Amino acid sequence: MNHQDLINACREDWHAYTQHEFVQQLARGVLAQPAYLHYLKQDFLFLKQYARAYALAIYKADSLADMRKALPTVQALLNSEVNYHVTYCAKWGLTESDLEAEAEDFGTVAYTRYVLDAGMRGDIIDLYAALAPCAIGYAEIGRHLVADENTKLEANPFLDWIQLYSGEDFQQSAAQGIERLDELLAEVNLHSQRGRNLVEVFRTATRMKIAFWQQGLDAIPAVI
Numbered sequence: 001m002n003h004q005d006l007i008n009a010c011r012e013d014w015h016a017y018t019q020h021e022f023v024q025q026l027a028r029g030v031l032a033q034p035a036y037l038h039y040l041k042q043d044f045l046f047l048k049q050y051a052r053a054y055a056l057a058i059y060k061a062d063s064l065a066d067m068r069k070a071l072p073t074v075q076a077l078l079n080s081e082v083n084y085h086v087t088y089c090a091k092w093g094l095t096e097s098d099l100e101a102e103a104e105d106f107g108t109v110a111y112t113r114y115v116l117d118a119g120m121r122g123d124i125i126d127l128y129a130a131l132a133p134c135a136i137g138y139a140e141i142g143r144h145l146v147a148d149e150n151t152k153l154e155a156n157p158f159l160d161w162i163q164l165y166s167g168e169d170f171q172q173s174a175a176q177g178i179e180r181l182d183e184l185l186a187e188v189n190l191h192s193q194r195g196r197n198l199v200e201v202f203r204t205a206t207r208m209k210i211a212f213w214q215q216g217l218d219a220i221p222a223v224i
């Protein structure tokens with residue numbers, strides 16, 4: 001099996017994740033600021049936990065060569081994406097201490113601890129299956145948004161976000177992650193118990209991604 005089998009096995013959830021209303025509003029430049037700010041703060045907390053989970057891939061690897069394969073992504077997360085995120089948040093009036101002081105929302109806790117748990121109780125393939133919807137999904141969203149004629153590319157307050165995830169650096173690092181996942185999945189039969197378990201890990205992580213977008217939208221104060 002390969003990563004495409006994982007996506008095909010949970011098409012509806014995948015669609016709900018990659019075409020979520022949060023993403024549509026961001027693409028049209030109409031997303032309410034409280035939703036975006038909540039997302040940015042939670043995403044900072046997410047990235048820290050995600051880096052911990054990715055570091056688990058080094059712990060779970062059997063050989064030195066496999067340990068090294070996880071290192072570029074851990075480095076990219078800690079030295080590049082998190083730094084970029086902090087700089088980017090400053091443009092929205094959020095300092096690093098604001099980000100650090102933020103409490104983790106329920107969706108952030110549920111999602112990140114699910115990934116850590118799937119990785120800790122399973123092996124390296126379970127871990128990669130739980131990590132995968134992040135990079136694969138954001139790369140797909142980035143590519144789709146720049147290619148879609150309905151995306152507002154001029155005077156869109158969220159253009160930097162679209163450029164980050166459609167950009168060469170992120171696309172390349174996602175492609176490397178997919179290559180590694182496919183290498184590991186090649187030894188598994190999709191229709192075996194093992195294959196079905198991996199689909200369930202991937203599906204659960206994808207459902208958590210839907211909830212993560214939704215918690216951003218839910219942060220918009222109700223108008224009474």
Ligand SMILES: Cc1ncc(CN)c(N)n1
Binds near residue numbers: 138
């Ligand atoms: C929730 C989430 N998922 C994925 C990414 C892309 N690393 C992110 N920044 N935030």
